[in-house]
Amino acid sequence: MEYSHRYRAYPSDEVAEGLEHHLNVHRQLYNHVRWDYENSPEDDKPGEYDQNNELPEWKRKWPVFGDLHSKAAQATVARFHRNLSHLRKKKEKGYTVGRLKRQSPAEYRSVTYNQSGFDLDEKRGHDKYAYVRFSKIGWVKIRYSRPIPDQATIKEVTFKKERTGEWFVSFGLETDDEHIPEKPDVDSLDARNSVGIDLGILNYIHTSDGKTVEWLDLEDDSERLRCEQRKLSRKVKVSDNYEKQRREVAKVKRHIKRKVLDYQHKITTWLVTEYDAVFVEDLDVAGMLQGDGNARNKQDAAWRQFITLLEYKGDLYGTHVKQVEPRGTTKECARCGVETPKPIWVREHSCPSCGFETDRDANAAMNVLQRGFEKLGLGWPEDTPVETVTATDTADFQRVSASHVLETGSLPS
Numbered sequence: 022m023e024y025s026h027r028y029r030a031y032p033s034d035e036v037a038e039g040l041e042h043h044l045n046v047h048r049q050l051y052n053h054v055r056w057d058y059e060n061s062p063e064d065d066k067p068g069e070y071d072q073n074n075e076l077p078e079w080k081r082k083w084p085v086f087g088d089l090h091s092k093a094a095q096a097t098v099a100r101f102h103r104n105l106s107h108l109r110k111k112k113e114k115g116y117t118v119g120r121l122k123r124q125s126p127a128e129y130r131s132v133t134y135n136q137s138g139f140d141l142d143e144k145r146g147h148d149k150y151a152y153v154r155f156s157k158i159g160w161v162k163i164r165y166s167r168p169i170p171d172q173a174t175i176k177e178v179t180f181k182k183e184r185t186g187e188w189f190v191s192f193g194l195e196t197d198d199e200h201i202p203e204k205p206d207v208d209s210l211d212a213r214n215s216v217g218i219d220l221g222i223l224n225y226i227h228t229s230d231g232k233t234v235e236w237l238d239l240e241d242d243s244e245r246l247r248c249e250q251r252k253l254s255r256k257v258k259v260s261d262n263y264e265k266q267r268r269e270v271a272k273v274k275r276h277i278k279r280k281v282l283d284y285q286h287k288i289t290t291w292l293v294t295e296y297d298a299v300f301v302e303d304l305d306v307a308g309m310l311q312g313d314g315n316a317r318n319k320q321d322a323a324w325r326q327f328i329t330l331l332e333y334k335g336d337l338y339g340t341h342v343k344q345v346e347p348r349g350t351t352k353e354c355a356r357c358g359v360e361t362p363k364p365i366w367v368r369e370h371s372c373p374s375c376g377f378e379t380d381r382d383a384n385a386a387m388n389v390l391q392r393g394f395e396k397l398g399l400g401w402p403e404d405t406p407v408e409t410v411t412a413t414d415t416a417d418f419q420r421v422s423a424s425h426v427l428e429t430g431s432l433p434s
């Protein structure tokens with residue numbers, strides 16, 4: 022099984038400078054790999070292997086590339102070719118795709134060390150901290166909120182600078198399938214390795230750290246189902262044709278079900294590998310609150326399946342999954358707790374009491390996160406996402422499309 026552990030990192034100023042420098046040079050390398058590819062003749066495009074072989078020559082020409090660790094440089098070449106193959110797959114599926122773009126500093130935020138060039142020192146940090154060394158850069162302190170299991174092999178290590186300026190280090194791990202990772206200590210949870218989720222109406226889910234995952238587009242499938250059902254209604258009951266058509270309808274229904282399940286598998290796997298704790302509304306209570314229209318029931322059934330999967334994956338990957346009281350998550354202000362009624366069409370949360378402004382669903386997701394912490398008996402840390410998310414951040418919310426989830430099987434971290 023492959024999964025990852027992500028930790029908040031606290032590099033010293035000097036090391037942070039090194040990380041920035043490497044990030045920048047890796048970005049230049051990526052752009053050069055792209056340039057080299059784009060400017061090669063159509064019938065003689067270089068592959069990943071060819072470009073890896075070019076690396077020594079590029080280092081001679083541009084000494085700055087010599088600053089990079091060689092395996093990390095290869096991982097950057099690999100990144101370009103991975104993106105290229107994603108693009109190709111999309112094109113094969115009939116999407117209109119452009120070319121891969123040059124990466125600006127705002128877009129290029131992470132560097133991966135593959136197989137070598139890093140060390141982990143679990144003993145050097147005091148109490149809940151550890152150190153990881155990146156070759157040619159130095160030691161980086163991380164908040165070691167959950168230990169890497171003894172049975173796990175570290176395949177790669179990535180450092181990343183988020184838009185907020187915070188650094189993170191994540192370890193790509195692999196274990197035998199029979200090994201089940203332990204859940205992290207409840208005390209080690211904090212607002213940054215945990216997430217609250219609002220099960221949405223407009224978006225599929227909205228996370229407390231500002232990610233939205235959009236609805237799976239089932240428009241075509243639903244249309245086909247309606248069409249087959251219309252045909253069925255015109256057949257004489259208890260005829261061969263009726264029976265045949267009935268099977269046709271069942272087939273389309275199965276197809277839709279499988280598609281939804283597959284999608285939910287991908288989202289839940291992403292959530293439990295990305296976070297140490299995932300909190301979600303308790304649907305039994307939510308259902309009672311909202312009354313039951315038929316559409317609502319159908320929606321509830323889908324969410325119930327989603328939560329069941331989420332809990333199952335939580336046990337499988339060693340991640341806390343808890344359901345919390347859903348009452349008032351939308352009305353309540355995530356910063357000050359004052360309740361303001363909010364009709365469904367009001368998409369913004371704007372608190373008349375403390376002035377906190379954010380997206381309606383983001384506010385609800387933050388409340389879910391806070392309630393999850395209360396439920397686990399944890400105090401609410403001062404360093405909350407509520408304090409860092411501002412109205413302007415809302416525009417930056419990372420929208421993740423359904424097709425992206427289906428294409429890549431995982432969501433960007």
Ligand SMILES: [Zn+2]
Nearest residue numbers: 354357372375
């Ligand atoms: Zn408020």
